[in-house]
Amino acid sequence: MKTTASSEMEMIELLYSLGIPAEAVLVSRHGKLFPETAQISKSGEAEIIFYKHKPPQFRPGEPPSHWKRAAYSPNCAYCKSAPAVYLPYAAQHLCPKHFRRLFEKRVKRTVRSYGMVKKGERAGVALSGGKDSYSLLHALISLREALPFELVAITVDEGIPGYRNRAIEVSKKRCRELGIEQHIYSFREEHGKTIEEIADQGKENPCSYCGVLRRKILNSKARELGLDKIAIGHNLDDVAQTAMLNLIRNEPLRFARFNEPLIENEKLIPRIRPLRDIREKEVAAYAFLHGHNYDSGRCPHAATALRWSVRHELNSLEDQYPGTKSRIASSFNTLQGIVKDSLKEKRLELNECRICGEPCSEEVCMACKMLSDL
Ligand SMILES: [Zn+2]
Ligand SMILES: [Zn+2]
Known part of the structure; x- marks a missing residue:
């Protein structure tokens, strides 16, 4: 899921509105990965790809449809335990083991x-x-x-x-x-x-x-x-x-x-x-x-525009x-x-x-x- 937040506070509020505990996500911004929101600096695109404790809950109409489908049965697709990763193309949540x-x-x-x-x-x-x-x-x-x-x-x-x-x-x-x-x-x-x-x-x-x-x-x-x-x-x-x-x-x-x-x-x-x-x-x-x-x-020299x-x-x-x-x-x-x-x-x-x-x-x-x- 892609979203923008202009400050750490906004990011925490956004996560809160999605029902995700802020300390439990791995966020990527400009291609970088952040295990904690504390490391999110000002502005920029952030992408949530990982959650440790609780999967996100959406209000109808908010997320893309493939998110919604999976969000309504937010357990690991194989063992029904708490999921850690969501695979959008398969509409599947998975626990760490699976x-x-x-x-x-x-x-x-x-x-x-x-x-x-x-x-x-x-x-x-x-x-x-x-x-x-x-x-x-x-x-x-x-x-x-x-x-x-x-x-x-x-x-x-x-x-x-x-x-x-x-x-x-x-x-x-x-x-x-x-x-x-x-x-x-x-x-x-x-x-x-x-x-x-x-x-x-x-x-x-x-x-x-x-x-x-x-x-x-x-x-x-x-x-x-x-x-x-x-x-x-x-x-x-x-x-x-x-x-x-x-x-x-x-x-x-x-x-x-x-x-x-x-x-x-x-x-x-x-x-x-x-x-x-x-x-x-x-x-x-x-x-x-x-x-x-x-x-x-x-890398400070990295990747061409x-x-x-x-x-x-x-x-x-x-x-x-x-x-x-x-x-x-x-x-x-x-x-x-x-x-x-x-x-x-x-x-x-x-x-x-x-x-x-x-x-x-x-x-x-x-x-x-x-x-x-x-
Ligand atoms: Zn599992
Ligand atoms: Zn040579």
Whole structure:
């Protein structure tokens, strides 16, 4: 449900009028998640996605119809106990236990249907400490009960003061608690510069540097660690946004590879996205249920204005037509398959970067090009 409140007081009143105890909700505003209303600052859009104690009660005519239907039988759809999460597209309330079960079942289905991980393989999860990778870590741990495989965590420290430090602490603590082997690499040590320093040099789009340089660390370190796969925390929203962005920017090949090489190469460790079929809000709720209540906020350099608009439009379409994001992701997936098949016949091959030896399509890889440019 989407609503606007111009102050904390207004938000509390609004929650009260909806019958939701203010301390019991997780609120997202401008894409950030807040476990408490106390953290809501002035103005802005807020979206309630999670409630701990009592589901919202509506007066007729207020909420969208799919909310109303579920609001009249506000128990967990499976066990009739107190619900914690509401899924609008299914008009279902779920208790924490059944929500977690559904979430893990979906991840398992995604992993199986794409053949993402096989029994006995060694997979690394790219763990930033944010909600997505935190959920991914937990979902993969649960998956190991049915499908035994080795799991380690790789954390990349880009060097963004205040933004990344705390997330890294969250990730370290969680890995210790779960007994997961964690490897941490920094931009400073691997590339000689933090992303902050790159941004300070006046580079127009530090995000593109960040993405390329991070991918290079992940791939080369995954190879060193003998990993078969690298798991990335991209969710359904990320996939749908990327698909739309590539259409808008007229970048069909990028669209087809989704930041992936279209050509296989033994030096490229395959990247998998086990959360690709799950909505961002549910990923956040799953992380929250596993004790993740830290809001990393938005990276100070983050997301271009265009991605931000696409995200906003997709959220509003999803509200009006539940299932929109899934349908976009699935047509994108179909097209990706067609492009990949057509390229297979061409038998393209990759070179090795003249400077660092990483596989790339030109003489020098993108990361080395960027670094020599600094
Ligand atoms: Zn239940
Ligand atoms: Zn290179």
